[in-house]
Amino acid sequence: MSRKITFLTLFLWLMTVTFPVIAQQKTDTTYTFRFVSQKDMFYVPWNGNDTELARLLECIENSKATIFNGKLPLLVDGYCNSLGGEAENLATAKIRANRVKSELITRAKIKEENFITHNHATEGDFVIVRLTVPAKETAAMDAEAEARRKAEAERLETEKRAEQERLAEEQRKAEEARLAAEKAEAEKTAQQNTLADTPSETKITTDYHLSLRANLLRWATLTPDLGLEWRICPSWGIAVNGSWTSWSWSDKDRRYALWEVAPEVRYYMGEKKAWYLGAMFKAGQFNYKISETGKQGDLMGGGITTGYQLRLNKALTLDFNLGMGYLNADFEKYEVIDGVRVRCGNETKNWCGPINAGVTLVWKLF
Numbered sequence: 235m236s237r238k239i240t241f242l243t244l245f246l247w248l249m250t251v252t253f254p255v256i257a258q259q260k261t262d263t264t265y266t267f268r269f270v271s272q273k274d275m276f277y278v279p280w281n282g283n284d285t286e287l288a289r290l291l292e293c294i295e296n297s298k299a300t301i302f303n304g305k306l307p308l309l310v311d312g313y314c315n316s317l318g319g320e321a322e323n324l325a326t327a328k329i330r331a332n333r334v335k336s337e338l339i340t341r342a343k344i345k346e347e348n349f350i351t352h353n354h355a356t357e358g359d360f361v362i363v364r365l366t367v368p369a370k371e372t373a374a375m376d377a378e379a380e381a382r383r384k385a386e387a388e389r390l391e392t393e394k395r396a397e398q399e400r401l402a403e404e405q406r407k408a409e410e411a412r413l414a415a416e417k418a419e420a421e422k423t424a425q426q427n428t429l430a431d432t433p434s435e436t437k438i439t440t441d442y443h444l445s446l447r448a449n450l451l452r453w454a455t456l457t458p459d460l461g462l463e464w465r466i467c468p469s470w471g472i473a474v475n476g477s478w479t480s481w482s483w484s485d486k487d488r489r490y491a492l493w494e495v496a497p498e499v500r501y502y503m504g505e506k507k508a509w510y511l512g513a514m515f516k517a518g519q520f521n522y523k524i525s526e527t528g529k530q531g532d533l534m535g536g537g538i539t540t541g542y543q544l545r546l547n548k549a550l551t552l553d554f555n556l557g558m559g560y561l562n563a564d565f566e567k568y569e570v571i572d573g574v575r576v577r578c579g580n581e582t583k584n585w586c587g588p589i590n591a592g593v594t595l596v597w598k599l600f
Contacts, residue, residue: 263366265290267334269359271316274326276333282386287337290363294342297365301348308344309364310335312353323355334361444599447553449592452477457492463500463596468507471500475594477518487570489528494518496590498539512539514557516589523570527578531565537589549598557590 268281278284300306312331314323331351338344445463452459461475475498480491500512515536522529537559544552567579 263293263364265293265363267361267363269314269330269361271359272326274329274333276330276337278337282382285382287341290338291342293365294338294344298342298344301344301365304348306365307350308338308348309362309366310349310351311362311364312351313357313360313362314354315356316359320355324353327353327355327361330359330361334363338363445551446597446599447473447475447594448597449475449477449594451592456481461496461594469502471502471510473498473500473512486573487523489521489523491522492518492520494533500539508543508545510541510543512541513537514539514559514590516561520563520565523568526569528568528570528575529565529581530568531563533561533563535559535561535585535589539590543596551596551598553592553594553596555590555592555594556588558587559589561585561589 265286267276267283267286269275270277270280276283278287294301294308297306301308310331312327312329312334314327314330317323317326328351331353335346335349335351339346443465445465447461447463449459449461457477457479459475459477461473463471463473465471475496476494478493482489482491494516495518496514496516498512498514500510502508502510513536517532517534519532520530537557539555539557541553541555544554546552561584563583563585565581565583566577567581568575568577570576
């Protein structure tokens with residue numbers, strides 16, 4: 235019986251001595267600071283770094299005496315694997331570790347000799363700081379850190395899923411936009427092909443090279459007028475019109491006679507090539523005796539022309555045109571006495587204004 239009591243007493247004493255030792259066993263407390271890929275700048279407010287830094291500073295404050303006497307060093311491990319080679323990754327990992335240490339030296343007033351630093355070119359883009367402190371002092375902090383790590387992992391996973399969904403949605407929209415563009419292009423091509431195959435009722439044809447022209451206004455004044463136009467290309471044409479007439483009455487006491495030649499260069503504009511601008515030269519002779527005094531002489535001039543062509547059918551077109559410019563007339567005045575022309579003076583006149591007008595019927599030859 236006495237042996238049992240002695241054994242029980244010894245066991246209780248051992249438990250009393252051993253339990254504080256077990257309770258004060260040291261354990262690691264870890265703090266993780268994240269860095270932007272391929273960057274070495276330490277962003278404190280970014281990605282939870284501010285929370286980790288606050289926890290680490292609190293832990294350092296609680297163990298500052300132990301840290302300063304060298305019994306509790308801060309283990310700093312820098313990581314980088316986002317650059318091209320091992321040397322670059324190690325150099326960046328070193329800079330990252332130094333930036334974290336500088337922040338701790340500034341904030342916690344500790345020294346460089348209180349750190350033990352290692353750098354790694356693997357695993358990721360972060361810096362880990364570890365302190366080996368008694369378990370009873372870190373148990374609550376470890377539980378909190380584990381909860382935060384789990385929350386951080388869940389947050390990162392949620393962000394990853396959201397990013398994947400966003401990228402999938404953008405890809406879907408881009409694919410829809412591409413298909414819509416291809417469909418619109420196909421419809422446009424089909425419409426163009428349909429228009430090319432269907433004869434247009436309003437588009438003026440320019441697939442001819444030579445046409446015959448007749449100014450209907452001249453014919454209305456009993457002055458025959460004919461001309462030709464050569465279309466060098468759809469935008470350029472050369473036209474020549476000529477007029478001739480010779481009338482006399484009242485036993486040849488009255489006379490109306492003239493001839494004119496008017497070459498012209500034209501530039502056709504617009505999609506249908508209906509409107510045009512041109513430059514015209516005019517030369518000719520005339521003999522008018524409508525009253526007691528007749529006039530006989532030469533005329534010469536030129537100017538700018540403009541007009542519009544209205545298609546009637548495949549072969550016929552109406553050409554409405556007007557010319558503005560300068561004409562010079564050098565002529566003799568005469569009277570007729572007993573059937574003989576008697577000259578009674580010379581005169582010269584200059585004219586600025588309309589020099590040509592026409593409603594011309596154009597007949598496409600080929």
